[in-house]
Amino acid sequence: MHRILLLFWRFLGSINLTIGLCLLLTADLVWGYFSLNRRTPLFTPLNDMGLIPWMQTYGSHNLAATGWFFLLLILLALLAGNTFVCTTNRIVQLLAAGDGGKGAAHRKRLALKLAPHIMHYGLIVILAGYLASYLCTQVLTGRTLVPGVPLSLPGTSGQVTLLAFEPEYYRGERLAFWRNEVIAAQARLLLDDGITQQEALLSCTRPVRFQGYSLHLRDFAPKSLRGMKMKTRVDLYVRKDPGVGLYLAGIALFTLGLALYIYEWITHREATTE
Amino acid sequence: MNRSKPHHVLGTLFLLLALLPLAACDRSDRADVDGATGPAFLQVGEFAINRISPERTEVRDGAGRILVLIPREAPIPADCAPSQVIRVPVRRVAAYGYFDIAVLRALGVLEQTLVGVTAPAKRWHLPEIKQGMESGRIVFLGDAASIDYERLKQSRPELVLTWDPSVIPLLDELHIPAVVTTTPTAMCLNTRMRFVQFLAPFFLKEREAAAYFARIEAALDDIRARTAGLHPQPKVMWGDIYEKRVMVEPGNAWVGELVGLAQSDYQFKDVFGTACIEITLERFLYSGRDADIFFTYRTGEMGATSKEALAKLNPLIKDIAPLKRGKVYAPLPHYNQSADRLDEILTEISAILHPEAYPGYRLHYFVELPETEPAAKERS
Amino acid sequence: MAITTHSLFLLAGALYGLALLTALAPDRRGRGPWAGMFLASGLAVNLAVVAWRYHQAWPMLPMHLGAVALPFCLGLLVPFAAGKAETYMALTVRRILLAQIVLLVGAALCFPKDFYLPFLKSRTLLAHGFLWFGLAGKGCFAVSAAWALAALPLFRHAIDNRQAAVAAMHRCQRWAALGFALWTLSMFAGELWSYLGWGTPVVWEDPALTLTMAAWFFYAGLLHLHLTRLWSLKSRVLYASLGGLVLLSLTCVPDFGPFRAPF
Numbered sequence: 001m002h003r004i005l006l007l008f009w010r011f012l013g014s015i016n017l018t019i020g021l022c023l024l025l026t027a028d029l030v031w032g033y034f035s036l037n038r039r040t041p042l043f044t045p046l047n048d049m050g051l052i053p054w055m056q057t058y059g060s061h062n063l064a065a066t067g068w069f070f071l072l073l074i075l076l077a078l079l080a081g082n083t084f085v086c087t088t089n090r091i092v093q094l095l096a097a098g099d100g101g102k103g104a105a106h107r108k109r110l111a112l113k114l115a116p117h118i119m120h121y122g123l124i125v126i127l128a129g130y131l132a133s134y135l136c137t138q139v140l141t142g143r144t145l146v147p148g149v150p151l152s153l154p155g156t157s158g159q160v161t162l163l164a165f166e167p168e169y170y171r172g173e174r175l176a177f178w179r180n181e182v183i184a185a186q187a188r189l190l191l192d193d194g195i196t197q198q199e200a201l202l203s204c205t206r207p208v209r210f211q212g213y214s215l216h217l218r219d220f221a222p223k224s225l226r227g228m229k230m231k232t233r234v235d236l237y238v239r240k241d242p243g244v245g246l247y248l249a250g251i252a253l254f255t256l257g258l259a260l261y262i263y264e265w266i267t268h269r270e271a272t273t274e
Numbered sequence: 275m276n277r278s279k280p281h282h283v284l285g286t287l288f289l290l291l292a293l294l295p296l297a298a299c300d301r302s303d304r305a306d307v308d309g310a311t312g313p314a315f316l317q318v319g320e321f322a323i324n325r326i327s328p329e330r331t332e333v334r335d336g337a338g339r340i341l342v343l344i345p346r347e348a349p350i351p352a353d354c355a356p357s358q359v360i361r362v363p364v365r366r367v368a369a370y371g372y373f374d375i376a377v378l379r380a381l382g383v384l385e386q387t388l389v390g391v392t393a394p395a396k397r398w399h400l401p402e403i404k405q406g407m408e409s410g411r412i413v414f415l416g417d418a419a420s421i422d423y424e425r426l427k428q429s430r431p432e433l434v435l436t437w438d439p440s441v442i443p444l445l446d447e448l449h450i451p452a453v454v455t456t457t458p459t460a461m462c463l464n465t466r467m468r469f470v471q472f473l474a475p476f477f478l479k480e481r482e483a484a485a486y487f488a489r490i491e492a493a494l495d496d497i498r499a500r501t502a503g504l505h506p507q508p509k510v511m512w513g514d515i516y517e518k519r520v521m522v523e524p525g526n527a528w529v530g531e532l533v534g535l536a537q538s539d540y541q542f543k544d545v546f547g548t549a550c551i552e553i554t555l556e557r558f559l560y561s562g563r564d565a566d567i568f569f570t571y572r573t574g575e576m577g578a579t580s581k582e583a584l585a586k587l588n589p590l591i592k593d594i595a596p597l598k599r600g601k602v603y604a605p606l607p608h609y610n611q612s613a614d615r616l617d618e619i620l621t622e623i624s625a626i627l628h629p630e631a632y633p634g635y636r637l638h639y640f641v642e643l644p645e646t647e648p649a650a651k652e653r654s
Numbered sequence: 655m656a657i658t659t660h661s662l663f664l665l666a667g668a669l670y671g672l673a674l675l676t677a678l679a680p681d682r683r684g685r686g687p688w689a690g691m692f693l694a695s696g697l698a699v700n701l702a703v704v705a706w707r708y709h710q711a712w713p714m715l716p717m718h719l720g721a722v723a724l725p726f727c728l729g730l731l732v733p734f735a736a737g738k739a740e741t742y743m744a745l746t747v748r749r750i751l752l753a754q755i756v757l758l759v760g761a762a763l764c765f766p767k768d769f770y771l772p773f774l775k776s777r778t779l780l781a782h783g784f785l786w787f788g789l790a791g792k793g794c795f796a797v798s799a800a801w802a803l804a805a806l807p808l809f810r811h812a813i814d815n816r817q818a819a820v821a822a823m824h825r826c827q828r829w830a831a832l833g834f835a836l837w838t839l840s841m842f843a844g845e846l847w848s849y850l851g852w853g854t855p856v857v858w859e860d861p862a863l864t865l866t867m868a869a870w871f872f873y874a875g876l877l878h879l880h881l882t883r884l885w886s887l888k889s890r891v892l893y894a895s896l897g898g899l900v901l902l903s904l905t906c907v908p909d910f911g912p913f914r915a916p917f
Contacts, residue, residue, distance in 0.1 A: 015882045019875050026872040029867050040860075130856075205778040216853040248849075
């Protein structure tokens, strides 16, 4: 049994597996492009209904167009396992080899040697974050705010009210097609948690976090000073996503590893090459 | 020895890949679990119907909202908000869009169920609605941007079909469920044909929906047969310019797909996105350089009475080929309210593109614009 | 004739073409300073096209700018790609890069996709970072592929030129690593933008994201190739050259539209 586990561990940590997986992922994602192109309505529900319900409905009923995605999941799972085993093996070797060293210089050298492995762990954390996001996110679909009607956030005492929609209209001449259209959409919200009240600003790329939910601006009206008069409204994506922290941490970790790697490259490898 | 390892690795990978389709086959075999009411899961563009059990069907509307359909006598499920639950068959409907109302007509439920609309009586061409409004059975709820909620409450709808999400919070307060019937991406031909199947479970009219769909499919088969191998393929554009803003039907919209299906070349087939998508003026003019046929969004009431009138309205388009030497078509006022006659509309568009395949065909939904205003012609 | 972005880009293409023709001259005297001058002029005109497209969209992101901005990025990299050396390899790399630029400009002129209007959610620095880190990364990948392509003929005389091939592959890896870092930053900027705008790190409305990820995995694979003995130097060069070119072409596909006669 121990021998089988060891063989499996070695197989999973193989660098050849890494390269094979990278190539398969490349091919699969190219296939994915041609499957996804002009079929986006098949995949957009993934963002709100979660992975499992999506697989049971859209995914499994359109296999010709979604097969690449199922394959992607398998390949990414294998890659995460491969990356973990491979990089853990190397870290153990590195730490074992560097046992005798002391001092700041040694620690710095070790940190620089760990750079690729920090990136590898960063990748695993990012993938774990995505998985958590697609498996566990609670999404309130099609939520709209209009003045005077509060939106309750399920499972909390929190309520969100639209105080004012404050669009900025484009008045210049440079963007002819945008004249009199909204160039910056901003909504002033009142966040009420049952005890205290506070105001927050929501815009196209500035979400509001409240009571564990994040509120993102999806659409709004009116969009223009001309044309059909529309009632004021702000459409939202309302999400409670446990994966966000993970994948943001993964991105930070990967970036740290990348920065160390580049630093090591400039200061050490290039100097050696010279 | 080193060389044999990668073979194991690759062998295992390929084995996994080979097993994948087997694992995935499971769900697709279960597509038709309930032959009486249709497939367990039906996707209609961005809409979807998911039959969970005979007592529960979940639908996804154009805004991605999930609504639950239950029999009229069933208790409200504990996991749903009241405004999320719709008792079927629905008996009273208020509707915003002409298209939704035409689909109710196609299902044969318009006269029995429609109680409120957002266009005044003078704008209607459907006799059922004119009569319904005269008799007071159907009420004008006010313009879409300023609905009279008192009147809406009095008309007691069990369902509102709308394109405007701003009404939903207020309808939620009134515990009236609403379905958003427009989508961010333009409806493709298949979605346009199948939308009736999306609304059918609300009224338990699946059979009527199937018959309607079969009728449209037969019309498409006829178009394919009549236009097969026809040459030359006319170049077609569909859209208009309003001041400096250019709107066209993208290639993924049903008209774009139909033009391609009818052996014609749609000039915006590469454009993808929402219905009536805005693009650059340069592209519109470039595509218009060698187009043969132009369909304008404008009706005669909106000024599309002749090529000359259109060019005066939009000096920017006066140089596109259809206005100079090709043909320009405008929809007739009742066109927007005739989606229940989709088979006839598709046939008519095909007849416009290939008149040689439809000898003696007379237009019912579009009008070909003359070079100049009829009155001006007489004077000259 | 009115000056448009199209006519300016035609001019940029002509100047890049002249730079390529001059660079193809067999001896140094024949090349003179002309290749550099034509390249600099082409870059200046190309920059004007990019600036014009920005002018028509700022503060939003011009849609599908990559088709006209990638030749510019690549042109900027030409002087750095092979240094100032006049060796056969350095010349070959420069020629390959200039040929790539001319091909890209030709493709962008024949298959323009400049008809979509910008959208409001692209009004953030993250969107611009996503675009420009991506373009810089793609430029580095192109240089990496150029070094590998330049090394390919060396394998006809396997033993004599091994040293040169190793050196070329070293350069190839270096540029691939730099490209990979920039590409990763572009992806991260895209993910953050996507999270802030849509609440999720992946926006399925844009199929190009799959090709972005494909390129990332392809170059992740390339950067690991030297760790295994299974891939000989020749197969690594083939991977980086032909594979790199195929992948780069694919990542450009979303920025191209239908055929339009350039003249």
